[in-house]
Amino acid sequence: MNMSLRWYGPGYDTVTLEQIRQIPGVRGVITTLYGTQPGEVWEREEIRSLKKTVEDAGLSILGIESVNVHDDIKTGAKDRDRYIDNYITTLERLGEEDIHMVCYNFMPVFDWTRSELARKRADGSTVLAYNQDIIDKIDPEHMRESIEAMSAGYVMPGWEPERMGRLADLFAMYREVDEEKLFSNLVYFLEAIGPVCEKYDIRMGIHPDDPAWPIFGLPRIITDKAHIEKFLKAVDKPYNGLTLCTGSLGSNQNNDIPGIIEAAKGRIAFAHVRNLKYNSDRDFEEAAHLSFDGSMDMYKIMKTLYDTGFDGCIRPDHGRAIWGEDAMPGYGLYDRALGAMYLQGLWEAIRKNG
Ligand SMILES: O=C(O)[C@@H](O)[C@@H](O)[C@H](O)[C@H](O)CO
Ligand SMILES: [Fe+2]
Numbered sequence: 045m046n047m048s049l050r051w052y053g054p055g056y057d058t059v060t061l062e063q064i065r066q067i068p069g070v071r072g073v074i075t076t077l078y079g080t081q082p083g084e085v086w087e088r089e090e091i092r093s094l095k096k097t098v099e100d101a102g103l104s105i106l107g108i109e110s111v112n113v114h115d116d117i118k119t120g121a122k123d124r125d126r127y128i129d130n131y132i133t134t135l136e137r138l139g140e141e142d143i144h145m146v147c148y149n150f151m152p153v154f155d156w157t158r159s160e161l162a163r164k165r166a167d168g169s170t171v172l173a174y175n176q177d178i179i180d181k182i183d184p185e186h187m188r189e190s191i192e193a194m195s196a197g198y199v200m201p202g203w204e205p206e207r208m209g210r211l212a213d214l215f216a217m218y219r220e221v222d223e224e225k226l227f228s229n230l231v232y233f234l235e236a237i238g239p240v241c242e243k244y245d246i247r248m249g250i251h252p253d254d255p256a257w258p259i260f261g262l263p264r265i266i267t268d269k270a271h272i273e274k275f276l277k278a279v280d281k282p283y284n285g286l287t288l289c290t291g292s293l294g295s296n297q298n299n300d301i302p303g304i305i306e307a308a309k310g311r312i313a314f315a316h317v318r319n320l321k322y323n324s325d326r327d328f329e330e331a332a333h334l335s336f337d338g339s340m341d342m343y344k345i346m347k348t349l350y351d352t353g354f355d356g357c358i359r360p361d362h363g364r365a366i367w368g369e370d371a372m373p374g375y376g377l378y379d380r381a382l383g384a385m386y387l388q389g390l391w392e393a394i395r396k397n398g
Contacts, residue, residue, distance in 0.1 A: 049074070075109070135246055
């Protein structure tokens with residue numbers, strides 16, 4: 045198990061590599077070229093310079109989150125092959141720079157969705173939260189205004205202003221795309237990138253849908269154990285893997301995360317481990333990583349990862365905003381560093397107990 049932290053790159057992140065370097069046990073980061081648009085080919089020089097920046101700080105790049113997939117690929121539009129070729133070139137360049145894990149998602153229009161980015165908890169911390177009644181009242185094509193008002197000027201992953209300015213067009217693109225079509229477009233994409241992944245030993249980790257059910261009438265395909273099993277079987281190769289995101293899958297309170305870990309044994313390319321607190325079947329908020337701050341059994345999750353032989357990279361996921369830190373919602377230093385230590389503590393105890 046390799047503990048890491050997500051880092052958005054120079055100019056985007058409030059957390060520095062020097063700070064990350066001081067979190068015990070964290071030897072590498074998960075990063076990206078945050079300024080690139082889905083569909084663009086990544087420049088070799090930019091990848092190299094990112095790598096140098098990380099390595100000069102005494103860390104390494106453990107993987108990329110994300111190389112985003114263009115909507116033409118997701119919808120199967122006529123230009124998809126051109127965008128797939130671009131994706132392949134990017135993977136080739138990453139492989140040449142010795143980068144072997146890539147996280148991506150196949151969610152239509154929106155990446156993760158929340159109704160609040162700063163809900164106050166009893167301890168005074170603030171967290172991202174989801175309430176279905178609020179979401180039901182939002183006109184999705186105006187989600188931009190809601191997110192802008194909530195995110196205090198930060199550019200949120202998956203909520204880039206460029207995309208949010210095209211919401212009506214994006215919705216139109218998905219009008220004819222149902223669950224089945226989205227799934228077959230995903231399989232088409234994965235089969236096309238297979239050779240480059242195999243050549244450079246790149247493991248692709250699809251990120252589950254967050255929340256793990258269809259929203260705004262858009263289909264969702266990576267939501268639970270049955271869908272994940274179907275996905276892994278459809279392209280039954282080691283390069284086709286899962287990013288096990290406990291918070292995203294756990295948004296559906298019926299999902300049994302340890303059961304999903306067992307079902308995806310050997311195919312978990314990357315793990316995002318975080319905890320949620322369920323308030324009702326229509327409301328949850330993010331919690332500290334510690335089991336009893338939320339509703340999830342973090343020990344059992346880490347134990348199942350250990351018992352199934354997980355040997356990939358793991359990162360704490362969204363943290364609470366605490367101690368007055370001013371950071372991108374979910375991505376401050378303090379609470380994620382606490383999370384990294386807690387998860388490593390669990391892992392050490394599990395390992396020593398055999
Ligand atoms: O919730 C988050 O912040 C992340 O887990 C996702 O945005 C994730 O990076 C993407 O879905 C992967 O493409
Ligand atoms: Fe995640």
